[in-house]
Amino acid sequence: MTTATATAAADRTAPGTLTGAWRAFTLQLALYKHIWHGTVFTSVLLPVLYMVSIGIGVGAYIDPASIGGLTYAEFIAPGLVCSVAVMMLGNDMVFPVFGGYETWGGHYLAQRATPLRPVDILNGHLAYAAVFRPFTNCTIVAIVMAFFGVYHSWWASFAVLAAALVSASLAPWLFFWASSLKNDSNLNMIFRFAVMPISLFSGVFFPASEMPGFLQPLVWLSPLWHGTELARAATADVAPALPPVAHLAYLAALAVTGWFAARHVVQRRLNF
Amino acid sequence: MSYEGFRLTGMPDVNEILVSAADLRKSYGDHEAVRGVDFEIRRGEAFGFLGANGAGKSTTMRMIGCVSQPSAGTLEVFGRDPRTQGAEIRARLGVVPQDNTLDGMLTVFENLVVYAGYFGIKRRAAREKAAELLDFVQLTARSKDQVNELSGGMQRRLAIARSLINDPELVILDEPTTGLDPQARHLVWERLFQLKHRGVSILLTTHYMDEAEQLCDRLVVMDEGRIIASGSPRELIDTHVTKEVVELRFGTAHTAELAALADTLDGVGAQIEPLPDKILVYTDDADDTNAALEIRDIHPTSVLARRATLEDVFLRLTGRALVEDEA
Numbered sequence: 001m002t003t004a005t006a007t008a009a010a011d012r013t014a015p016g017t018l019t020g021a022w023r024a025f026t027l028q029l030a031l032y033k034h035i036w037h038g039t040v041f042t043s044v045l046l047p048v049l050y051m052v053s054i055g056i057g058v059g060a061y062i063d064p065a066s067i068g069g070l071t072y073a074e075f076i077a078p079g080l081v082c083s084v085a086v087m088m089l090g091n092d093m094v095f096p097v098f099g100g101y102e103t104w105g106g107h108y109l110a111q112r113a114t115p116l117r118p119v120d121i122l123n124g125h126l127a128y129a130a131v132f133r134p135f136t137n138c139t140i141v142a143i144v145m146a147f148f149g150v151y152h153s154w155w156a157s158f159a160v161l162a163a164a165l166v167s168a169s170l171a172p173w174l175f176f177w178a179s180s181l182k183n184d185s186n187l188n189m190i191f192r193f194a195v196m197p198i199s200l201f202s203g204v205f206f207p208a209s210e211m212p213g214f215l216q217p218l219v220w221l222s223p224l225w226h227g228t229e230l231a232r233a234a235t236a237d238v239a240p241a242l243p244p245v246a247h248l249a250y251l252a253a254l255a256v257t258g259w260f261a262a263r264h265v266v267q268r269r270l271n272f
Numbered sequence: 273m274s275y276e277g278f279r280l281t282g283m284p285d286v287n288e289i290l291v292s293a294a295d296l297r298k299s300y301g302d303h304e305a306v307r308g309v310d311f312e313i314r315r316g317e318a319f320g321f322l323g324a325n326g327a328g329k330s331t332t333m334r335m336i337g338c339v340s341q342p343s344a345g346t347l348e349v350f351g352r353d354p355r356t357q358g359a360e361i362r363a364r365l366g367v368v369p370q371d372n373t374l375d376g377m378l379t380v381f382e383n384l385v386v387y388a389g390y391f392g393i394k395r396r397a398a399r400e401k402a403a404e405l406l407d408f409v410q411l412t413a414r415s416k417d418q419v420n421e422l423s424g425g426m427q428r429r430l431a432i433a434r435s436l437i438n439d440p441e442l443v444i445l446d447e448p449t450t451g452l453d454p455q456a457r458h459l460v461w462e463r464l465f466q467l468k469h470r471g472v473s474i475l476l477t478t479h480y481m482d483e484a485e486q487l488c489d490r491l492v493v494m495d496e497g498r499i500i501a502s503g504s505p506r507e508l509i510d511t512h513v514t515k516e517v518v519e520l521r522f523g524t525a526h527t528a529e530l531a532a533l534a535d536t537l538d539g540v541g542a543q544i545e546p547l548p549d550k551i552l553v554y555t556d557d558a559d560d561t562n563a564a565l566e567i568r569d570i571h572p573t574s575v576l577a578r579r580a581t582l583e584d585v586f587l588r589l590t591g592r593a594l595v596e597d598e599a
Contacts, residue, residue: 009401010438011392014359019392026389027375030382106373112339113367114390114438115359272331272340 015115017123024116024124027107028132042087043140047080051148054205067207070236077150078159078231079204079224084141085134085163086170086224090195092129093171094187097178100125101269108270118270122175122262130171130255134164151235158234166227169251172258179265198224208241226250288315290442290473291336295345298331305331307497308345313442318474320484320491322582324590328497329477330370330446336475337444338362350441363391366440370447372431376420380411383419384434391438398437405433409463425456432463436472443467445476449483461486481582495590505582512588513580514542514554518561520572521550540564545587554584 015023051073059072067075099105100121111121138160145151174190181187201211202224211219219225226247229240240247291313298306306328313319321329334340335347338358347354349361374383381402388398406412409429411422419427428448435443448464449457464487468474478484484491485505492502501508518541522533527548534546541553541561551572555561558577565572 009393009397010363012360012363014357014363015392023390023392027386030386031375031377034377103371103373106369106371107375109369109371110373110375110387111390113337113362113365113369113373114387115363115392116390117359270339272334 011115013115014117015120017120020116020120021123021127024111024120025127025132026124027111028125028128032128032132039088039137042084043137044144046087047084047141047144050080051077051145055148055150068236068238070238071150073148074150074236075232076205077145077148078156078162078235079202079228081138081142081145081159082163082166082224082227082231083199083204085138085167085227086195086198088133088137089129089167089170089174090191092133093125093174094178094190095184097125097175098181098184098187101179108266112270118266119263121270122172122259122266125175126168126171126259126262130167131164134167135160138163152237155237156235159231162227162231162234165230165248165251165255166223169223169226169254169258172255172262175262176258176265179262179269198222203228223251223254289313289348289351290315291347291349291475293332293336293345293347296332296335296342296347297344298328298335298340299343304343305497306335309492309494309497309499311492311499311502313473313475315441315473316471317489318468318476318487320475320488321477321494322479322481322484322491322586323477323494324479326496327494329494332494333444333446333475333477337365337367363438364441366435366438366443368428368431368435368443368445368448370450372427374419374427374430374434376418379416379418380406380422380430381415383430384437387434388437393438401437402433405436408436408466409433410459423456425452425459428452428456428460429463432460436467440472442473442475445474447477447479449478449480457483481586485582493586493589500589501585508582508585509580513584514556515580516555516558517578517580517584518553518555518558519550519574519576519578520553520565521574523573536568536570537565540568543588547587552584552587554580554588 055073055076062072064071096105100108108121112118142157142160146156177190178187201215201219202208202222203219204224208216208219208225229242230244230247232238233240233244289312292311294310295308296306296310297304297308309328309332321332323329331340335342335354336349338349338354338361341355350364352361354361375386378386384402384405385395385398388401389395393401403412406415409432411426411430411433414422414426419430422430432445432448445464449460452460461483464474468487474487476487488505490502490504491508492499493508494500501512503511522530525533530546530548530551534544534551537544537551537553541555543554545552545554553561562575562577
């Protein structure tokens with residue numbers, strides 16, 4: 001028996017699912033305090049640059065009739081909100097996940113020595129990447145967009161929800177992928193072969209229907225396209241390509257299957 | 273030292289078994305890393321696993337730390353089953369991994385507070401505890417620095433402080449001083465000795481014999497997944513080797529030549545052990561051995577008589593030096 005205050009304060013029981021996720025999430029929150037100023041570029045400057053250079057600059061040459069009667073700025077704004085979510089995942093779910101198992105990072109290994117279980121560690125990281133980050137940084141992006149006069153109602157706020165859904169659908173798969181790699185030489189592939197193509201060919205900057213027919217199936221597979229369709233419906237009151245429930249179902253299915261895949265790999269990696 | 277957080281209020285019940293293993297095994301595919309080990313660790317003692325790399329000691333520690341499931345046999349920690357109650361067991365353990373696994377981007381203080389959160393310790397209590405522990409490991413002045421700015425020895429001390437954040441009943445240390453310079457090693461030993469003195473139960477792995485001798489009340493020697501000897505450092509030395517050892521060197525002679533020379537030394541000691549660079553003569557009286565060498569007209573280039581150590585125990589039990597397996 002010991003006298004320390006921490007003896008009384010420490011919880012000697014196994015944490016519940018939500019408690020475990022919250023405790024693991026606090027690490028990401030502590031790290032975010034050190035990097036938040038860097039996210040200002042992604043959340044504020046980047047969308048401003050996009051809107052000025054492409055939304056207004058390129059938009060001057062685009063006939064609104066070709067994009068459903070919207071201004072070009074109105075057309076790209078919802079997709080940009082969702083694109084930022086994808087870009088953030090590239091930062092949050094690749095090196096930080098891979099490094100969690102490695103001696104140069106090791107934060108998952110450190111958490112594993114505590115009452116946290118592998119699934120708590122997964123959920124904590126997902127809570128950060130797929131909930132906290134989109135609901136903070138994408139909200140800021142959406143607010144920045146408002147200054148360009150691209151919204152017409154409060155329904156536009158649902159664009160952030162669409163961005164969060166995109167994050168939730170992709171984050172577990174990125175976790176799965178980064179957890180499955182044995183060396184870091186392939187880590188940057190995700191930017192070349194996933195983040196970049198998804199950002200360019202998901203109907204953010206031009207209607208996906210303009211893509212060649214043989215590429216259409218790839219567009220349908222892209223979670224960013226589904227998110228952008230939902231976000232554009234919210235901000236510009238444009239009917240999405242599919243019934244909203246179909247877009248939602250696809251994103252939800254990706255999120256759920258991805259979570260099971262990620263849970264499988266994190267349990268394998270953290271049980272020695 | 274003002275830190276009193278983990279001082280025991282009374283003498284620990286030394287009969288209480290914290291960890292017990294019976295025929296414990298762990299396999300990875302066809303490779304059996306731990307091949308049926310039995311041991312008990314009692315409250316308040318410092319218990320060591322001694323062995324070369326690959327001997328199975330770290331695997332055994334991982335099973336005790338509930339991050340690795342036993343393949344067969346029984347293991348109980350705090351009377352609980354690690355297979356089904358791992359989280360509850362880990363809540364009562366402190367772990368110092370070999371690689372520290374500190375978060376380099378966070379400050380020294382944040383590392384402790386965040387880690388405390390994993391155990392459900394409220395923020396205010398965590399901050400108080402962190403301050404106390406930093407005082408204990410003499411890092412208070414560095415509390416606002418990022419971990420990446422600390423030396424290896426300081427990071428090790430921080431990892432030790434972190435392992436104490438939940439006031440653990442058993443602290444597990446994996447190779448606590450590997451890679452540290454001699455001064456840093458002694459500072460870590462001193463802090464661990466303080467912990468031990470305060471009645472904290474300690475479990476450590478090491479391949480440093482002097483570390484095991486200094487810190488461990490009791491230890492087991494592992495080799496190729498098995499326990500080949502157990503007891504206190506003194507008991508192991510008394511049981512397995514003679515009181516003294518005479519080290520003989522013969523210029524540049526090495527392995528094969530020394531083996532041939534060893535054959536000529538039969539009878540000068542209780543046992544002759546040729547190594548790649550020297551010959552060890554186990555003897556109860558080094559003077560008698562030196563006299564016997566003179567009589568036989570054998571003149572090594574250097575003769576060193578010393579008392580027997582755990583290294584000699586390991587050598588006699590396994591037939592090889594620990595350093596051979598360090599890769």
